[in-house]
Structure formats: structure tokens, C-alpha cells
Amino acid sequence: xxxxxxxxxxxxxxxxxxxxxxxxxxxxxxxxxxxxxxxxxxxxxxxxxxxxxxxxxxxxxxxxxxxxxxxxxxxxxxxxxxxxxxxxxxxxxxxxxxxxxxxxxxxxxxxxxxxxxxxxxxxxxxxxxxxxxxxxxxxxxxxxxxxxxxxxxxxxxxxxxxxxxxxxxxxxxxxxxxxxxxxxxxxxxxxxxxxxxxxxxxxxxxxxxxxxxxxxxxxxxxxxxxxxxxxxxxxxxxxxxxxxxxxxxxxxxxxxxxxxxxxxxxxxxxxxxxxxxxxxxxxxxxxxxxxxxxxxxxxxxxxxxxxxxxxxxxxxxxxxxxxxxxxxxxxxxxxxxxxxx
Amino acid sequence: xxxxxxxxxxxxxxxxxxxxxxxxxxxxxxxxxxxxxxxxxxxxxxxxxxxxxxxxxxxxxxxxxxxxxxxxxxxxxxxxxxxxxxxxxxxxxxxxxxxxxxxxxxxxxxxxxxxxxxxxxxxxxxxxxxxxxxxxxxxxxxxxxxxxxxxxxxxxxxxxxxxxxxxxxxxxxxxxxxxxxxxxxxxxxxxxxxxxxxxxxxxxxxxxxxxxxxxxxxxxxxxxxxxxxxxxxxxxxxxxxxxxxxxxxxxxxxxxxxxxxxxxxxxxxxxxxxxxxxxxxxxxxxxxxxxxxxxxxxxxxxxxxxxxxxxxxxxxxxxxxxxxxxxxxxxxxxxxxxxxx
DNA sequence: TATTTTTGCGCAATCGATTGCATATTACAA
DNA sequence: TTGTAATATGCAATCGATTGCGCAAAAATA
Numbered sequence: 001x002x003x004x005x006x007x008x009x010x011x012x013x014x015x016x017x018x019x020x021x022x023x024x025x026x027x028x029x030x031x032x033x034x035x036x037x038x039x040x041x042x043x044x045x046x047x048x049x050x051x052x053x054x055x056x057x058x059x060x061x062x063x064x065x066x067x068x069x070x071x072x073x074x075x076x077x078x079x080x081x082x083x084x085x086x087x088x089x090x091x092x093x094x095x096x097x098x099x100x101x102x103x104x105x106x107x108x109x110x111x112x113x114x115x116x117x118x119x120x121x122x123x124x125x126x127x128x129x130x131x132x133x134x135x136x137x138x139x140x141x142x143x144x145x146x147x148x149x150x151x152x153x154x155x156x157x158x159x160x161x162x163x164x165x166x167x168x169x170x171x172x173x174x175x176x177x178x179x180x181x182x183x184x185x186x187x188x189x190x191x192x193x194x195x196x197x198x199x200x201x202x203x204x205x206x207x208x209x210x211x212x213x214x215x216x217x218x219x220x221x222x223x224x225x226x227x228x229x230x231x232x233x234x235x236x237x238x239x240x241x242x243x244x245x246x247x248x249x250x251x252x253x254x255x256x257x258x259x260x261x262x263x264x265x266x267x268x269x270x271x272x273x274x275x276x277x278x279x280x281x282x283x284x285x286x287x288x289x290x291x292x293x294x295x296x297x298x299x300x301x302x303x304x305x306x307x308x309x310x311x312x313x314x315x316x317x318x319x320x321x322x323x324x325x326x327x328x329x330x331x332x333x334x335x336x337x338x339x340x341x
Numbered sequence: 342x343x344x345x346x347x348x349x350x351x352x353x354x355x356x357x358x359x360x361x362x363x364x365x366x367x368x369x370x371x372x373x374x375x376x377x378x379x380x381x382x383x384x385x386x387x388x389x390x391x392x393x394x395x396x397x398x399x400x401x402x403x404x405x406x407x408x409x410x411x412x413x414x415x416x417x418x419x420x421x422x423x424x425x426x427x428x429x430x431x432x433x434x435x436x437x438x439x440x441x442x443x444x445x446x447x448x449x450x451x452x453x454x455x456x457x458x459x460x461x462x463x464x465x466x467x468x469x470x471x472x473x474x475x476x477x478x479x480x481x482x483x484x485x486x487x488x489x490x491x492x493x494x495x496x497x498x499x500x501x502x503x504x505x506x507x508x509x510x511x512x513x514x515x516x517x518x519x520x521x522x523x524x525x526x527x528x529x530x531x532x533x534x535x536x537x538x539x540x541x542x543x544x545x546x547x548x549x550x551x552x553x554x555x556x557x558x559x560x561x562x563x564x565x566x567x568x569x570x571x572x573x574x575x576x577x578x579x580x581x582x583x584x585x586x587x588x589x590x591x592x593x594x595x596x597x598x599x600x601x602x603x604x605x606x607x608x609x610x611x612x613x614x615x616x617x618x619x620x621x622x623x624x625x626x627x628x629x630x631x632x633x634x635x636x637x638x639x640x641x642x643x644x645x646x647x648x649x650x651x652x653x654x655x656x657x658x659x660x661x662x663x664x665x666x667x668x669x670x671x672x673x674x675x676x677x678x679x680x681x682x
Numbered sequence: 683t684a685t686t687t688t689t690g691c692g693c694a695a696t697c698g699a700t701t702g703c704a705t706a707t708t709a710c711a712a
Numbered sequence: 713t714t715g716t717a718a719t720a721t722g723c724a725a726t727c728g729a730t731t732g733c734g735c736a737a738a739a740a741t742a
Contacts, residue, residue, distance in 0.1 A: 007698055018722050023699060033720060053458045054404060055698035058395045058727045065438075065459070073427060074640070076623075079420035086414060086441060090452075095459050097406075097436045100427060111431075117394045118406070118436050256627050263629070282417075283624035286597050288604070299415070348728055359692050364729060374690060396728035399697045687740065696730080708719075 006047045014043050026051070057119065066309065067097045067115035067123040069108060071152075076282050077298045078126065081150060084302020085124060092310060094121070103128040109136045122146030122313055124305055127154060129194065146312040150305040151296075152196070160312060162305040162325045166196045169294040169329035170203025173248050173276045176292070176331055178211050180339045182246035182274055186219040188233050188254045197225075200250040200278060219244060223254065230257025238265060245273055246337070252277035252284050252293055259287060259336070275336040289335035296329055347388045355384050367392070398460065407650065408438045408456035408464045410449060412493075417623050418639045419467065422491060425643020426465060433651060435462070444469040450477045463487030463654055465646055468495060470535070487653040491646040492637075493537075501653060503646040503666045507537045510635040510670035511544025514589050514617045517633070517672055519552050521680045523587035523615050527560040529574050529595045538566075541591040541619060560585060564595065571598025579606060586614055587678070593618035593625050593634055600628060600677070616677040630676035637670055 008022040015022075017036070025032045025040035043049075057063040068085055070078040086096045097120060101108040108128055115123055122145055125137070129152070137157045140147050153161040177185050187204050190197040201220075208215050221237065223229035230249060234257065237244065249255035255277030262273055269275055269289055277284060280295035304325055312320050349363040356363075358377070366373045366381035384390075398404040407430055411419040427437045438461060442449040449469055456464055463486055466478070470493070478498045481488050494502040518526050528545050531538040542561075549556050562578065564570035571590060575598065578585065590596035596618030603610055610616050610630055618625060621636035645666055653661050 005698090009698080019699075020701075020723080021721055023701085024721085027700085031720065036720080050454070051458050052399070052460060052698050054395050054399045054460045055727090056700070058393070058399055058729095059698080059700045061727075063395060072424065074417065074421040074424040076415065076417070076420075079417075079423075080415040082420075082439065083413065083415040083441065086439060090440060090455075093455070095438045095440070095455065098423065098427060098439050099431060099436070100424065113391070114431075114434070114436065117392050119393060119395045281623075283627040286624040287627050288629035346728090349730095350728080360729075361693080361731075362691055364731085365691085368730085372690060377690080393728050396697090397730070399699095400728080400730045402697075683742100685740100685742070687738100689736105689738070691735090691737105693732105693734080695732090697728105700726080702723105702725090704721105704723075706719100706721080708717105710715105710717075712713100712715085 005052070006049045007052070008049075010047055011040060011043045011049060014047065015039055062121050063119045064094050065097055065118065065120045066094050067099065067111075067118070067120040069099050069101055069111050069115075069123065069125045071101055071103045071126060071128050073098060073100050077151070077279060077296065080298035081126070081302035081305070084299040084304075085306045086302075087299075088303050088306035088310070101128045103130055105131045105133075112136050112140070116140075116145070122148075122309055124148045124150060124309055126150050127152040146309055148305050148309045148312070150301055154195075158322050160308045160320075160323045160325070162301055162308060162327065163196075164296045164301065164327045164329045166199035166329070167203040167206075169278060169296075169331070170200035170248070170250070171207045172203070172329070172331040173278065173292070173294055174204045174207035175210070176333065177246045177248060177274055177276060177337060178207060178213065180246075180270070180274055180337055183213055184216070184219065184244040185213075185246040185248055186221065186237055186244045188221050188223065188225065188230060188247065188249040188251070188258070190225045190250065191222060197250050204248055218242065225249075225251035225254045227253045227257040227260075230254030231261050232257075234258040234261040246270075246275070247273065248276045250278045252279045252281040252291065255291055255293070255336075256283070256287060259291070270335065270337050270339050274339060280332055284332075285334065287336070292334045292337035293332050294329045295332050297327060301327060346393070347390045348393070349390075351388055352381060352384045352390060355388065356380055403462050404460045405435050406438055406459065406461045407435050408440065408452075408459070408461040410440050410442055410452055410456075410464065410466045412442055412444045412467060412469050414439060414441050418492070418620065418637065421639035422467070422643035422646070425640040425645075426647045427643075428640075429644050429647035429651070442469045444471055446472045446474075453477050453481070457481075457486070463489075463650055465489045465491060465650055467491050468493040487650055489646050489650045489653070491642055499663050501649045501661075501664045501666070503642055503649060503668065505637045505642065505668045505670045507540035507670070508544040508547075510619060510637075510672070511541035511589070511591070512548045513544070513670070513672040514619065514633070514635055515545045515548035516551070517674065518587045518589060518615055518617060518678060519548060519554065521587075521611070521615055521678055524554055525557070525560065525585040526554075526587040526589055527562065527578055527585045529562050529564065529566065529571060529588065529590040529592070529599070531566045531591065532563060538591050545589055559583065566590075566592035566595045568594045568598040568601075571595030572602050573598075575599040575602040587611075587616070588614065589617045591619045593620045593622040593632065596632055596634070596677075597624070597628060600632070611676070611678050611680050615680060621673055625673075626675065628677070633675045633678035634673050635670045636673050638668060642668060 008019045011022045012019045025037045089096050099111045147159045149161040189201050221233040277291050277293040280293045284291040284293045349360045352363045353360045366378045440452045488500045490502040530542050562574040618632050618634040621634045625632040625634045
């Protein structure tokens with residue numbers, strides 16, 4: 001049933017001109033007369049011509065496709081970034097190929113290769129947690145293929161990246177808790193070698209320092225930062241008998257876990273213990289009390305990353321100075337931390 | 342800096358054979374000797390050969406790309422479906438191009454065209470709310486291009502679709518509330534002409550009927566089903582003074598709104614009023630109490646849709662009988678409705 | 683040993699659009 | 713009127729891989 005594909009040759013035949021002319025007419029080449037252009041456009045419409053991007057891509061060496069690799073697609077943050085990227089790309093008539101690494105280095109490498117074989121014009125990546133060597137990305141750059149990292153980035157590759165200021169976010173959240181009158185603020189963090197968590201941790205410490213509150217290492221708990229980890233950490237924290245009046249969790253999920261345990265112990269939030277998370281996960285406005293958190297503006301991050309990407313793509317000069325764009329996070333204050341409200 | 346691209350011709354030259362042989366060797370054609378295959382593979386590796394899918398796609402007429410159109414990428418349900426599709430596609434060495442219609446018919450048409458020009462091998466679509474004519478999809482089918490609809494579908498196009506049994510979900514949720522001892526169950530729904538809401542409503546009514554509970558139209562509230570709508574409906578419901586002991590909301594968001602208002606009125610959930618939503622939005626497990634809801638298994642839906650898609654794609658025969666796959670939803674019972682527990 | 687079959691590979695066209703380099707026509711200046 | 717420039721279009725190669733057809737050499741069969 002597949003109707004014969006109509007090509008520029010069919011148009012050419014119909015108008016008794018050559019395919020070259022048709023191609024130029026369709027691409028609005030100035031060396032084609034207005035009359036011919038009109039005729040071509042008209043014929044194209046009447047024949048229901050659909051250009052074959054593959055052929056053009058092959059010939060031109062650019063596919064109008066860009067690849068994006070994230071750890072998992074169905075997480076609010078990442079899907080929002082993808083949304084942002086798609087918006088920008090779509091306007092510029094580029095298509096976005098998505099793929100997920102599942103935090104697995106080998107997948108990352110395989111996907112990167114697959115994208116290269118599909119001849120994407122470039123790639124946007126949020127690096128998996130366990131990725132520790134970056135040769136596959138470096139070789140991308142050597143081949144001159146645009147690469148932009150976002151959120152989960154590294155400085156080991158000389159390429160543009162877009163991140164949020166995790167330090168500032170950590171600082172703001174902590175400062176906010178301090179201003180609410182908290183002085184013994186616990187902190188939940190991930191293994192601190194992961195950059196973003198380290199930065200949030202730094203922000204936490206510096207805020208304490210600024211307000212001359214002694215830093216107490218025994219109030220800092222490391223975990224994998226999922227809901228259950230948050231629960232565990234909170235239980236441990238409570239069992240030590242150590243006094244504290246707030247928890248700043250570097251993840252919303254761990255904060256949610258903390259909230260559960262605190263409530264199970266009939267500890268009032270925020271009166272007894274104030275709570276702040278990080279990421280502005282969609283669920284945070286639905287907890288009771290709603291969770292104070294830090295927004296990372298994922299859609300905007302996607303847009304900025306895409307813009308940064310196209311800047312590289314369109315720059316004629318071979319040497320591009322890698323840009324590091326740092327977005328400002330925003331503290332979202334909700335009831336979980338609002339003592340004087 | 343772009344290193345010269347190495348092609349099969351380079352491999353051919355190196356081994357003093359022809360490109361045809363190289364191509365066949367790489368594709369594991371049985372008519373090529375093992376010796377030659379090994380040599381080609383070896384040479385390909387040493388030259389760091391990367392196949393150009395564009396060229397192959399052009400020649401073969403299939404791109405190994407599939408397109409997917411959703412209203413918005415960054416919604417839990419849709420991003421999860423995409424995740425499922427990507428998983429299946431990736432295993433079969435297909436790439437997934439995502440795009441979002443923003444519930445706009447014109448975007449839908451434009452995106453569809455863009456995908457066609459990119460020569461995707463087929464398309465998966467969740468139709469926008471406002472789309473009322475389907476010619477653009479019908480013409481896809483006429484061209485013999487595989488199309489699978491999921492979640493937001495229509496019977497007006499003779500093509501495969503994957504949906505969940507909304508009727509059953511509505512029935513199960515209502516039945517559950519009844520079994521908890523509720524007899525005056527309010528229902529929040531959307532304009533009932535939207536299929537999925539109508540089905541849930543039907544399920545609600547039939548469950549009542551099965552248990553010989555009189556249906557009371559004045560307990561049914563129509564709205565746009567966002568959080569605020571849920572709040573409004575609940576307020577109205579309360580202000581009527583009408584007795585009710587449960588709310589089955591066809592949307593989790595409206596249910597969350599209801600929960601807020603009930604709590605503001607110091608009405609105990611579930612003791613005074615039991616609550617159930619629909620969709621199993623990620624936030625529902627974080628509310629207090631956690632919300633009983635109906636899971637739609639979006640990842641599985643994506644997988645099934647993809648499988649259905651590849652079935653069409655791989656079927657040799659021209660005529661494919663459109664399959665309508667109806668997935669079973671699952672009632673997720675949580676504290677918001679558990680009276681005896 | 684003669685004949686048929688199988689195996690392994692080369693030749694060359696092809697997919698559809700782009701583009702550098704002619705060439706023909708028209709316009710314009712001298 | 714003639715030479716020159718500008719304009720509009722054609723020719724043919726090209727992008728990189730695939731594939732139907734053909735053919736020689738090797739293997740199997742008669």
C-alpha cells in the first residue's frame with residue numbers, strides 16, 4: 001500500500017527542469033528565479049512531496065538530530081530538562097533522541113556509540129553516578145562533536161556545562177533554617193564525593209559558619225538519600241538522644257522519610273523540628289506539612305543547555321571556549337520550616 | 342579537528358577487497374567466509390570504524406528511528422511511558438525521537454510531518470485533548486507507516502492502541518470504598534465526554550449498582566480535576582450539608598485538593614471520610630494519609646505499546662488487524678481509605 | 683574425469699538530496 | 713553593435729552503505 005515516494009526528481013520531471021533546480025528552489029537559493037520557485041513549491045504541494053531528511057543529512061553531513069542521555073527518563077527532574085531541550089530544539093527544527101543509561105557506565109558508552117552511528121549532530125548528557133572515567137566523552141570532543149553536560153557534570157572534560165549552584169542552594173536552605181531560630185541543624189547527604197552533594201554540604205557548613213554556629217560532624221548523616229535512607233538516618237539521629245531542631249536534607253526523598261519518622265514519633269514539624277529538602281520534587285507540595293525545598297528549574301536548565309549546545313554547533317571557529325553556566329536555585333519556603341508564620 | 346570519517350571503503354582498501362564484501366561481512370552475511378569476516382571485523386576495529394546509519398537507512402528505506410508524540414514530556418505518566426518504550430526500542434537497536442504537542446492539534450500535525458521527514462519507521466502517539474479530527478493519522482496509515490496509539494486514543498482510526506481499563510479501575514476503587522463500609526460515595530469527574538473519565542464514572546456507577554446502593558447525581562461533581570478544582574468541589578460538597586462518607590476522585594490531584602480541605606475542616610480521613618484517587622501519581626504515597634489510588638502501570642504501557650508497534654513493523658503481510666490492548670489497572674490501597682486495618 | 687552445485691566475492695546501480703563547476707540566456711555598458 | 717557581467721539552470725559527482733546479478737574457483741556428485 002505504500003504509495004510511491006515522491007522525490008525532487010518527480011517534481012523536476014513534472015516541470016521539465018532538473019533536480020538541482022528543484023533542490024535549490026526548495027532551499028530558497030537566491031540563484032533561482034521567483035517564477036521557478038513558485039512553480040516548484042506549487043508542484044511540491046500538488047504531488048504531496050515530503051523531503052527525505054536522511055538523504056539530505058547524508059549529503060550534508062548533518063542530521064538535524066541531537067541526542068540526550070539521562071540516567072532515567074521518568075524522573076521529574078530529568079523529564080523536565082528534556083522538555084526544555086525539546087522546546088528549544090524543536091523551534092530550530094532539530095529532533096531529540098532520548099536514551100537512558102540507568103546509571104550504568106557501559107550503557108552510557110553503548111548509547112553514545114549508538115547515537116554517533118545515528119549521526120546525531122551532538123549530544124547532551126547528564127552523567128551517571130558511577131561513571132568515573134570519561135574517555136568516551138573526550139573522544140567525542142576530539143571528533144569535533146558538540147557535547148554539553150548538565151546537572152551531573154565533571155570538570156575533567158573540557159566542554160560546556162550547565163549546573164545549578166548547589167552550594168548556594170545548600171547555603172540558602174540552611175540560612176533559612178537558622179533565621180527560623182534553629183541552631184542545631186542536622187544534615188543528610190550522599191557520599192560526599194558526588195559533586196552536587198558535596199556542594200550542598202559546603203553551603204550548609206558555610207551558612208553555619210556565617211552565623212557562628214559550631215559545626216557538629218555527628219549531625220551529618222551519609223546515605224543513598226532515598227526515602228528509606230531518610231527514615232533510617234532519622235531513626236539513628238533520634239536514637240542518639242542528641243538534640244537537634246532542624247534537618248536539612250540534600251534530597252527531597254530523604255526529607256520525606258524524615259518527615260514520616262518524625263510524625264511517627266509525634267514530633268511536631270516545624271515547631272519541634274524544622275525540615276528542608278532539595279530539588280522541589282513535585283510531591284513536596286503535597287506532603288503534610290508541605291516541604292520547604294530548593295528549586296532547580298529543570299525546564300530552564302534544559303533550555304539553557306540546548307542554547308549552549310546550539311551556540312557550539314553554530315560557531316564557525318574550531319576552538320570553542322567551554323562555558324560553564326551556573327543557574328541560581330530558588331528556595332521554596334513552605335510550612336515544614338516556617339516557625340514564625 | 343574532525344578526523345576523516347572511515348567508511349567501509351577504507352576497510353575494503355586496507356584488505357584489498359570490495360566494499361560489498363565488507364558490508365556483507367559486517368552484516369554477518371552467510372555468503373562471506375569466516376576468514377574474511379574476522380579480517381573485516383579486525384580491520385574495522387583497528388581503523389575505529391563507525392557505521393553511518395544514515396547511509397544504510399537511505400538505502401534500505403528504514404531508519405531504525407521511531408517517533409513518539411505526547412502532550413507533555415514532563416508528566417510522570419508520559420515520561421514513564423516513554424521510559425517503557427525506550428527500553429524495548431533500545432534492545433531492538435531502535436532510537437526514540439520524542440516530541441510534545443502541548444495539547445495543540447497544529448503542533449501535532451507539524452510534529453508528525455517533521456517525524457515523517459526524519460523518516461522514522463513509525464510513530465507512537467498519545468493524542469492531545471483538543472484533537473477532534475484525525476486525518477493526519479489516517480494518512481499515516483494509508484502510507485503504510487506503523488502507528489500505535491496509547492492512553493489517549495480514538496476508535497476512529499483503524500490502528501492498534503493500548504489503554505487501561507478505566508471502567509475497571511473506577512469499579513474497583515468504588516467497590517473498595519463500599520467494602521470499607523461507605524455507602525454515600527461522592528465522585529469527582531471531568532467533563533464526561535472525555536472517554537477515560539466517562540469510563541471511570543461508569544465503573545463508579547456500576548459498582549454502586551452491584552451493591553444496591555442508590556446512585557445520587559447530586560454527589561457527582563464535574564470539574565477540570567486539578568488540585569484547586571478538587572478543593573472547590575469539596576467545599577461545595579461540604580456546604581450543601583449533604584451527608585457523604587467517601588470521595589472517589591477520578592484524578593489524584595483533585596483528591597489531593599479534597600484531602601486538604603477535609604483536613605482544614607478537621608474531618609478525619611479515612612474515619613469520617615474515606616478518599617480514593619486515580620493514576621497513582623508519585624506524590625500519592627507522600628500525602629498524609631497516603632492516598633488510595635489506581636495504578637495505570639505507565640512503564641508497562643510503554644513496553645506493551647512498543648511491542649505492539651514492533652509487531653506491526655515486523656509483520657510481512659500488508660494487512661494487519663489492529664489490536665486493542667487493554668491493560669488491567671491495579672487498585673493501590675493506602676491509608677486514606679483503610680478503615681478496618 | 684566430466685558435470686553440477688556450492689561458495690566467496692566483485693561489479694555497478696541505487697537510495698534522494700546537495701553542490702561545485704559549467705553553460706546558456708539575458709541585460710547592460712561602452 | 714559588441715563585449716561583459718549577471719542571472720538562471722543543467723551536469724554529474726558525491727555522501728556511505730546495500731544488494732541483485734554475475735562469475736570464477738572450489739567442492740560435490742555422477
